[in-house]
Amino acid sequence: MGFVNYRGRVIIVNSSPAPGTPMIEVSGITKAFGSTKALTGVSLTVERGTVLGLLGPNGAGKTTLVRILATLMHPDSGTARINGIDVLAEPQRARGLIGLAGQYAAVDELLTGRENLEMVGRLYGLSRTDSAARANETLERLTLTEAADRPVKTYSGGMRRRLDLGASLVGRPIVLILDEPTTGLDPRTRSELWQFITDLVAQGTTVLLTTQYLEEADVLADRIVVLDRGGIIAEGTADELKAKQGGDVVDVKPVDPDNIPRIAELLSDIAGQPQIDVRTGRVLVPVGDLRGVDVLTTVARMISDSGIELDDLAIRRPSLDDVFLALTGHAAEQTDGGTGATDEETAPSTKRASRRSKRTERAA
Amino acid sequence: MSTGISRMVTDSIVVTKRNLIRMRRLPEAIFFNSVQPVMFVLLFRYVFGGAINTGGEYVNFLIPGILVQTSLFGGAGTAIGLNEDMGKGIIDRFRSLPMARSAVLTGRILADVARNVFVVLLMLAVGTAVGFRFNNGFFPAIAAIAVLLLFGMAFSWMFALVGLSVKTAESAQIASFLPVFPLTFAASTFVPLDSMPGWLQVFARNQPVSHAVNAVRKLTQGSAVQGINLAAEVWLTLAWSGGITIVFATLAIRKYRKVD
Ligand SMILES: Nc1ncnc2c1ncn2[C@@H]1O[C@H](COP(=O)(O)OP(=O)(O)OP(=O)(O)O)[C@@H](O)[C@H]1O
Ligand SMILES: [Mg+2]
Numbered sequence: 169m170g171f172v173n174y175r176g177r178v179i180i181v182n183s184s185p186a187p188g189t190p191m192i193e194v195s196g197i198t199k200a201f202g203s204t205k206a207l208t209g210v211s212l213t214v215e216r217g218t219v220l221g222l223l224g225p226n227g228a229g230k231t232t233l234v235r236i237l238a239t240l241m242h243p244d245s246g247t248a249r250i251n252g253i254d255v256l257a258e259p260q261r262a263r264g265l266i267g268l269a270g271q272y273a274a275v276d277e278l279l280t281g282r283e284n285l286e287m288v289g290r291l292y293g294l295s296r297t298d299s300a301a302r303a304n305e306t307l308e309r310l311t312l313t314e315a316a317d318r319p320v321k322t323y324s325g326g327m328r329r330r331l332d333l334g335a336s337l338v339g340r341p342i343v344l345i346l347d348e349p350t351t352g353l354d355p356r357t358r359s360e361l362w363q364f365i366t367d368l369v370a371q372g373t374t375v376l377l378t379t380q381y382l383e384e385a386d387v388l389a390d391r392i393v394v395l396d397r398g399g400i401i402a403e404g405t406a407d408e409l410k411a412k413q414g415g416d417v418v419d420v421k422p423v424d425p426d427n428i429p430r431i432a433e434l435l436s437d438i439a440g441q442p443q444i445d446v447r448t449g450r451v452l453v454p455v456g457d458l459r460g461v462d463v464l465t466t467v468a469r470m471i472s473d474s475g476i477e478l479d480d481l482a483i484r485r486p487s488l489d490d491v492f493l494a495l496t497g498h499a500a501e502q503t504d505g506g507t508g509a510t511d512e513e514t515a516p517s518t519k520r521a522s523r524r525s526k527r528t529e530r531a532a
Numbered sequence: 533m534s535t536g537i538s539r540m541v542t543d544s545i546v547v548t549k550r551n552l553i554r555m556r557r558l559p560e561a562i563f564f565n566s567v568q569p570v571m572f573v574l575l576f577r578y579v580f581g582g583a584i585n586t587g588g589e590y591v592n593f594l595i596p597g598i599l600v601q602t603s604l605f606g607g608a609g610t611a612i613g614l615n616e617d618m619g620k621g622i623i624d625r626f627r628s629l630p631m632a633r634s635a636v637l638t639g640r641i642l643a644d645v646a647r648n649v650f651v652v653l654l655m656l657a658v659g660t661a662v663g664f665r666f667n668n669g670f671f672p673a674i675a676a677i678a679v680l681l682l683f684g685m686a687f688s689w690m691f692a693l694v695g696l697s698v699k700t701a702e703s704a705q706i707a708s709f710l711p712v713f714p715l716t717f718a719a720s721t722f723v724p725l726d727s728m729p730g731w732l733q734v735f736a737r738n739q740p741v742s743h744a745v746n747a748v749r750k751l752t753q754g755s756a757v758q759g760i761n762l763a764a765e766v767w768l769t770l771a772w773s774g775g776i777t778i779v780f781a782t783l784a785i786r787k788y789r790k791v792d
Contacts, residue, residue, distance in 0.1 A: 238628045263630040274621035278557045279550065290546045291631040293539070319557065335625065 189252050191216045191343055191374040192237070197246035199232050206232040207243070208398040214376055214391075219369055221389030222378040223488075225496065228395040230378035231271055234347045237376070238268040250343055264292075267341030271348050271378075273332035277321040281312050281331050284320060285338050292339035299338070306334040309364070326357045333361070337368075344368065346377040350384060362387055382488035392488075396496045409491045416460045417490055418453040418467050421480040425449045434470055439463050443493050452490055455483070540632040547626075547639020548646070551613065555647060565609070566651060569602045570658055576722055577662050584723050588756060592667070595659035596676070596748040597721035600741060602655050603684030604716060606648045607691040608708035610640050614695035615704040623788075634785050641688045648684045652677060668754030676751035679769055683744045686773040687712075689780035696787045715741045720749075740772035 192214035199207040207229045214220040224230050235241040237248055239259040248255040255262045275284050282303050289299025307316045310330045315323060320331065333349060349365070350358040365388060369375055379385055385392050386406045394402040394409070402409060418439075420431055431451045432442040440454030455463050460483045471478060555562060576584075576594050586593040614637075617623045626636045656664075666673045694707045718732060719741040725733050736742055747765040749757055 235624075238624075240624055240627055260630055263628060266628065268625070268628040270621055270624055272621050274625040276550065276554070276622060277620075278554045283550075283553065287546055287550050288625070288629065291543055291626070291629045291635075293630065339629075 190214055191251055192220070192376060193247075193249040194233070194237070195247050197233065197236060197243045197248065199229075199236065199241070199243045205398050207236075209246070210395070210398070210400055211246075212393050212400070212403070214374055216374055217369060217372050218390040219365070219375040219377065219388050221385030221392045222376065222395060223380070223382065223385050223392055223492070224378070224395035225380065227397075229398040230395060231347055233395075234268075234270075234345055234376075234378060238266060238270075238345055239263055264339075265341060266343045266345055267336035267339055268345045269333045269336040269347065269349055271351070273325075273328040275320050275328060275331050275335060278319055280317050280319055281307060281323070281327075281334075282316045284331060285334055288335045289338040294339075302338045302340075306338050310334045311360075326353050329353060330357075330361070333364075342373060344373050344375045344377075346375065348378055348380065350379070350381065358384075382492060386488050394492065394495060401495050402491075406488060409488065410486050412491065415457075415486075416455045416483055417486050418455060418460070418463050419480070419482045419484055420451045420453065420467060420471065421449060421478065422451075423477045423479045427476045430474070431471065431476065434474060435467060438466050438470075443490070445489075445493055450480075452486075452493070454486075454494075536632070540635060540638075543632040543635030544638040544642060547635050548642040549639075551640055551643030552646060554613075555643065561609070562647065562650065565606065566654055568605070569598055569651075569655055572601070573598055573655070573658055573662060580722075584727075586724050587758070588753075589663070591659070591663040592665065592753055592756065593724075593749065594722065595655070595664040596752055597716075597719075597745050598659070599652055599655055599676075599680055599748060600683065600744045601716045601721055602651055603648050603680045604687050604712055604741070605709075606644060606651055606684055607688040608705060608712070609647065609691075610644050610688045611691040611695035611698075611704040611708045612701050614640055614692055615698060615701045618696070619701065633789055637689075637692050637781075637784055637788055641685060641692065644688050645681055645685050648681055649677075652680055666752050667756045668750075668752055672751040672754065675766075676748045679744065679747050679751065679766065682773050683740075683769060686776040686780075689777050689784055692784040693780050693787060696784060715739060720745050740769065740776070743768040743772060 190213040192212075194213070195211045197207050197210045198205075210229070210233060212220065222230050222233065232241070236243050237250070237255060239255055239262055242256065250262050250265050253261050253265070275281075276287075279287070285303035285306055286299045289302045290296070292299075294302060304313075307313050310333065312327060312330060312334065315327060320328060323331065329349070329352070333346070336344060336346070344365075346365075350361055353361065362384070365375060365377070375388075377384075377388065389406065391405055392403065392409060393400055402412070404412070420435070422428060422431060428444055428446075428449065428451055432444055435442050435451065435453050438453060439458050440456045443452045443454075444450075445452060453463065453467060464481070464483045468481060471481070573594070576598075577591055581590040581594065584590055614623075617626075617636075623636065690711070691708050695704050698704050698707050718728075718736045719739060720736065721741060725736050725742070728736060743765050746760045747762070747769045750760040750762045750765060
């Protein structure tokens, strides 16, 4: 673990810093573009061999932080270290440790998939034969072998994304930085990529990934940092964040969305403060310390007395979506209104659990 | 230090190769870049040429000018290509890799030199078809081609800076042509300088394009052209090329390195 092949020489990269140091350490980073404060003092750490999910709505500052870590941008203040190396002072050393897949696929349209990967391998300092072998191996792992010798312009969006991820992997980086790696992918391709990332982590790679999909953070991330308007507003494991939400929620969906404010008003004294999710047209009532069933019956009675017609009424565990809503006052996805994340939230949690445990077994 | 230099060389070659593959897969680009100078050749040879008195065969006066103009215009590919790479995030990928920082630019420029070899040979073929002849032997002809490539490469650095400085590929294209037009037309490219008004002659006589054109003209025609001091024109062309390269390579590399 942690060997880097640099121009034919094998260097043990993580021998220098103390074993206890986190792989990524970001401290007090600020960055402004004119009057826009993109980051307002962000500090976080990522332990070796773990995944940090950086969650936040559009414009939260995710890409800005990623670009600073990937040595593409200087912060106005603060420090960033990767494997103990100061990214600002020694960017070239830091670059040897990281693989970056940016928010938009950065692959050459006119080159074939193989040519793209071989080029990046050579630029990581690999010999011609090594980079050819790596390219082959990477294409295979990402199931791109069949398309390997076609120009990228003939690839579908998902294939490009995979190739882009492949380009960030050919150098066998010990830190992988992924900016919204699965945005725009269909559910099957997305879960394949999740599996792929999980496997990499099992082999010791440390990952920082940004996402707008709460489910993605839930499935992949050991720890989650929620970013909003340039600052961290919450962090912890997915379970911790859900616990903060205050137990189960009663989920009320009226037939007519115009009734939402009235419902929120009606239910304001039963348990926790009701939250309105404009995007899905629901009112969520946190159960808090009360018994879920009691709250549910009270809600059902009050609504039925008021004569408002309901589409759906349920008690459930909070999703990260609910957490996000409670934290920021707005839903995670603002732009496309895509429902992928929420719909898949209902995926059997056993599958998730087994994926998790598989990872820990292998890492052990 | 030596690993740094070998790294620079390897990385430059890798990037050059990438750009050459791109050119091969996009032959239209070279085709359309070549159509324009061919039109110029036909236009000046058959339309304007009769009215221009150069004291000798006009076609032998014209083709050296066309060759210099073509080598200059070829560099606009650097501006557009670099700008497109920036827009598509390719430059970001390069910047995040532990590669030699200058290789992205040198790789681009070396690829343009290779393209210029092709375009210069093509224009020589076209020129020959309309009556151009080398009248000064083989080695001076080779030297003329070398001067052309060197001169074109110097301007490629200027175009690299342009490409890195503007926002879109369209502006890169326009911004490249802006300096090239006055330089190639207010020069001895197409007409003898003494046909211009005096104030313009002062500029035209002392700017690099005229020196390059004169050097190539003398190298290809020898004693068939009068009034050109070969050594002086060649040295001035080399000096200009060196100066332009040093200034613009420094600026372009600094611009590339500057993380925004
Ligand atoms: N180069 C830039 N110039 C000016 N403003 C910028 C620049 N880059 C980012 N910003 C601004 O900084 C803020 C944070 O942007 P950033 O791209 O980091 O957000 P993000 O969390 O990645 O959003 P998204 O989910 O949409 O990708 C936004 O307000 C954005 O407009
Ligand atoms: Mg972003």
